[in-house]
Amino acid sequence: MKLVVEGVSKEYVGNNGEPVVALKGISLEVPEGEFVCILGPSGCGKTTLLRIIAGLERPTEGRVLVDGEEVDGPTPRLGMIFQDYSLFPWRRVIDNISFGLELAGVEKADRAATAREYLDLVGLGGFASAYPYELSGGMRQRVAVARALATNPAVVLMDEPFGALDAQTRNAMQREILEIWEKTRKTVLFVTHSVDEAVFLADRIVVLTARPGRIREVATFSEPRPRNRTSDGCAALRRYVLGLIDEGQGGA
Amino acid sequence: MREGFGKLWNGGGARNLRWAVLPILFLVAWEIAAILIDNPFILPRIESVASVLATPFASILGTGSLVHNASVSLQRVLVGFLVGAALAIPLGIAMGRWEFVEELVNPLVQIFRPVPPLAWVPLALAWFRIGLGSMVFIIALGAFFPVLLNTLDGVRSVKRTWIEAAMTLGARERQLLVRVILPGALPTIWTGLRVAFGIAWMCVVAAEMMPGTSSGLGYLILYSYNFSQVQVIVAGMIVIGLIGLGIDFCLRQVESRWFRWRELER
Numbered sequence A: 001m002k003l004v005v006e007g008v009s010k011e012y013v014g015n016n017g018e019p020v021v022a023l024k025g026i027s028l029e030v031p032e033g034e035f036v037c038i039l040g041p042s043g044c045g046k047t048t049l050l051r052i053i054a055g056l057e058r059p060t061e062g063r064v065l066v067d068g069e070e071v072d073g074p075t076p077r078l079g080m081i082f083q084d085y086s087l088f089p090w091r092r093v094i095d096n097i098s099f100g101l102e103l104a105g106v107e108k109a110d111r112a113a114t115a116r117e118y119l120d121l122v123g124l125g126g127f128a129s130a131y132p133y134e135l136s137g138g139m140r141q142r143v144a145v146a147r148a149l150a151t152n153p154a155v156v157l158m159d160e161p162f163g164a165l166d167a168q169t170r171n172a173m174q175r176e177i178l179e180i181w182e183k184t185r186k187t188v189l190f191v192t193h194s195v196d197e198a199v200f201l202a203d204r205i206v207v208l209t210a211r212p213g214r215i216r217e218v219a220t221f222s223e224p225r226p227r228n229r230t231s232d233g234c235a236a237l238r239r240y241v242l243g244l245i246d247e248g249q250g251g252a
Numbered sequence B: 001m002r003e004g005f006g007k008l009w010n011g012g013g014a015r016n017l018r019w020a021v022l023p024i025l026f027l028v029a030w031e032i033a034a035i036l037i038d039n040p041f042i043l044p045r046i047e048s049v050a051s052v053l054a055t056p057f058a059s060i061l062g063t064g065s066l067v068h069n070a071s072v073s074l075q076r077v078l079v080g081f082l083v084g085a086a087l088a089i090p091l092g093i094a095m096g097r098w099e100f101v102e103e104l105v106n107p108l109v110q111i112f113r114p115v116p117p118l119a120w121v122p123l124a125l126a127w128f129r130i131g132l133g134s135m136v137f138i139i140a141l142g143a144f145f146p147v148l149l150n151t152l153d154g155v156r157s158v159k160r161t162w163i164e165a166a167m168t169l170g171a172r173e174r175q176l177l178v179r180v181i182l183p184g185a186l187p188t189i190w191t192g193l194r195v196a197f198g199i200a201w202m203c204v205v206a207a208e209m210m211p212g213t214s215s216g217l218g219y220l221i222l223y224s225y226n227f228s229q230v231q232v233i234v235a236g237m238i239v240i241g242l243i244g245l246g247i248d249f250c251l252r253q254v255e256s257r258w259f260r261w262r263e264l265e266r
């Protein structure tokens, strides 16, 4: 399973009728099982790129291939975790997680077993029959992760899933997502605007420039996990990436 | 003195009974006025109305009992209401989901919506003759618009992220409609159903005053008027009010049980 992004550009029509270029010539290859972070300033087109890969939006130019097959619409092979909360508020946690299985026509008993498994995986075993409004922000995103994984997608796309969480919860969630990734070995594309988060998580960091988003550089990081945020390797990479971002914005 | 009143008003047991203050005052004022006016054809005494209400199974002026007429009215309103809602909900969902349907249907909706259901009475009689058909038509018409507009509103309030999340989980259009859009819109649709039932209930009473009717609470009221039985008229009005209140209460119970997520969603 391999994900290929080929020369993707996206142009919107702004509300004054002038074209807004959100992305320009993005090309990227992600081999199976890799954890890739996409890093860039606010408004540079990270969400747009992820939505194009997910098939929720069509690129103006270029295309996205999964295993050599062009993506032309949303598919359960590409799981997505959204920037804002996307759980169905009228469904219990367990029924949120089994939603995708329900759509696929999986038997009720199998559905329940699989949903349970993923519920346990994200550490919410005791909340099966709670409603989303009874959960904290961090717990909700964990349910969203479980829901996206339950249909066994080839690639998981995450759009700043921890952006709205406090620093402590955020760090805990980062450790957890790595544990889950190590267990499931999915290909992950993880959007963030936190350099720290990218350095802690990624095998590769794709740094985008400010609007229009282009690839500034792709940094590979092979430091073994679990990483120590304060190690020399992490510190050096953080400095390097921060330098790239400053340059990209015409600073020092 | 003022302090004493405040204490009484806010005191433990009184707090639960506050709602009763105005209705009791109203009844007292009614009784006093009835005694002063001293004319049962203008305002009957409470006792005479109460004695009608106390014998709900007794036949009134040969038109059947209160209970009989109320159940006839209820059946009519139920049929008309269901017909109206069954047409309005699918149409509202289609209008909310597909822009071309809205563009197509909206002008017609805007034109017919301000026409009161009762303005249709002559046409209803011409098309369906006297009887259940014409009444159902009028009641359904009264229920149709509030359900339609609330359904449309509800579908529009469905978050795009819910729809997109469902799509990435593999939902097709039909599954989106049934499993995301309908449940997401349901609380608002329910509000529409409640409003619609209130209107349908008013319509049924009015429709029963149409010529040729021979049963129902509306008929009972009109018939009693011809015999100057004002205490029956008032008793009929009270029954109409209580039934409307009771049904709204039931619909509200369902709302607070099933659709709590709408208020609690952050």
Ligand SMILES: Nc1ncnc2c1ncn2[C@@H]1O[C@H](COP(=O)(O)OP(=O)(O)OP(=O)(O)O)[C@@H](O)[C@H]1O
Residues within 6 Å of the ligand: A012, A013, A014, A020, A021, A022, A040, A041, A042, A043, A044, A045, A046, A047, A048, A049, A193, A211
């Ligand atoms: N539907 C749209 N119509 C017009 N312009 C859009 C649309 N969607 C996004 N844009 C524009 O495209 C650019 C990129 O937006 P995008 O949401 O992808 O940024 P982002 O990197 O995810 O930002 P953030 O970090 O704040 O989430 C922005 O300038 C935005 O205004």
Ligand SMILES: [Mg+2]
Residues within 6 Å of the ligand: A046, A047, A048, A083, A159
């Ligand atoms: Mg974004």
